[in-house]
Amino acid sequence: MAKSTQDFDMDIPEPELEFGDPKPSTSDPAPAATPAPADDAAQSLSPAEREKVESFVEKIDITDTAGVLSYGVGSQRKVSEFSERALAGVRNNDLGEIGNDISSLIVTLKDFDPDKQEKSGPLAIFHKAKNNLEALRTRYTAVEKNVREISDTLEGHQRTLLKDIATLDQLYALNEAYFKELTMYVVAGKEKLEQVRSGELAQLQAKAAQTGLAEDAQAARDLAQKCDRFEKRIYDLDLTRQVALQTAPQIRMVQNSDAVMAEKIQSTVVNTIPLWKNQMVIALGIEHATQAARAQREVADMTNELLKKNADKLKVATVDSAREAERGVVDIETLKHTNEQLISTLDEVKRVQAEGREKRRQAEGELTQIEEELKAKLLEASRD
Numbered sequence: 001m002a003k004s005t006q007d008f009d010m011d012i013p014e015p016e017l018e019f020g021d022p023k024p025s026t027s028d029p030a031p032a033a034t035p036a037p038a039d040d041a042a043q044s045l046s047p048a049e050r051e052k053v054e055s056f057v058e059k060i061d062i063t064d065t066a067g068v069l070s071y072g073v074g075s076q077r078k079v080s081e082f083s084e085r086a087l088a089g090v091r092n093n094d095l096g097e098i099g100n101d102i103s104s105l106i107v108t109l110k111d112f113d114p115d116k117q118e119k120s121g122p123l124a125i126f127h128k129a130k131n132n133l134e135a136l137r138t139r140y141t142a143v144e145k146n147v148r149e150i151s152d153t154l155e156g157h158q159r160t161l162l163k164d165i166a167t168l169d170q171l172y173a174l175n176e177a178y179f180k181e182l183t184m185y186v187v188a189g190k191e192k193l194e195q196v197r198s199g200e201l202a203q204l205q206a207k208a209a210q211t212g213l214a215e216d217a218q219a220a221r222d223l224a225q226k227c228d229r230f231e232k233r234i235y236d237l238d239l240t241r242q243v244a245l246q247t248a249p250q251i252r253m254v255q256n257s258d259a260v261m262a263e264k265i266q267s268t269v270v271n272t273i274p275l276w277k278n279q280m281v282i283a284l285g286i287e288h289a290t291q292a293a294r295a296q297r298e299v300a301d302m303t304n305e306l307l308k309k310n311a312d313k314l315k316v317a318t319v320d321s322a323r324e325a326e327r328g329v330v331d332i333e334t335l336k337h338t339n340e341q342l343i344s345t346l347d348e349v350k351r352v353q354a355e356g357r358e359k360r361r362q363a364e365g366e367l368t369q370i371e372e373e374l375k376a377k378l379l380e381a382s383r384d
Helices: 047-057 065-069 073-092 095-111 125-198 200-211 214-326 332-383
Strands: none
Touching: 047 125, 065 214, 073 125, 073 214, 125 200, 125 214, 200 214
16 A cells, blocks of 8 residues: 655644735725624634634735735645645545455455365275375465464555544644634624725725826726725635635545545454454364264264174075075985986886887897708808
8 A cells, every 4th residue: 555644744834914014004994894794704713813804804905916916825735735635535535445355355265275185085084084184284274374464464555544534633723724714814804894894995986086186097997996906805815714614524524535544444453354264264164064064974884784794694694504404415306306216217127128028029030040040051162
């Protein structure tokens, strides 16, 4: 942030009324005129200020051209210098930068999400839980550093704003003093102008009308022109007075903006940041509890899974054992099969034996025939 507005003197000057270097007047003093009706400016003066104005009216010499030109110039310069200093204060207060810092803080806090973590599997639950907690602490440390830096910057802005508010109080008091001084110049000028126009100028105009002399008419004309120039000068001072009048609420508006930002910074520093830290402590505690519950759940799930698997295996083993225990040494199916095979074997043996006997019987017949044939052949051979 830019440097704060420059410091002003705490002593507020009393209104000082000066009128050039008036020359002693050789003419007769103008008779006292009837006081002009009091306007709003005159009514705002205190009795002491009113007395000072009445005393100053006697010092004003409308015929003094240099004095008229410099009438109230000192106060106008003060207002001009004051406006520059006030403008510097407004220009140096970069409230947008403070808003950006607060927005950055909010974004930083929002971006920190304790739930951003890797899911842990049942085979590595304790290792994953430890890693997630460490990651959470690491992210918290990084965010806390940014939050601390932004918080320090905001506190610096707040100190500057509070200093600016005090400075603007001094500016307001100075502006009020300059406004009062200009008011006194305007009131004194109007009263003097009314005195001259209703007194000396009226006398010169009456004398010129009575004598008809050119020099008398010129003297009346010259004084009338000087009154007109002095009236314009008073009007200029009245415009400057209006500038000082409008500056007062502008100063309060700047003060109000500074106060709002200072209060917002105060709320952020004493509420938002501590609340975030409290929530962070709660988040860490919840993370601990969540990880413990998750670990317990995973352990319970694994225990239940193991029990289920063991129960299934026990059932299979028990049923198989019981089934085997209830079986005989030789199954009935085996005996049936053996018996059937035995019967089939006997039947097959019987059939084979019958076939053998039949074949032997037939072979015996054939052997007898062969033998007979052999004998016949041998007999036949012996005859030859």
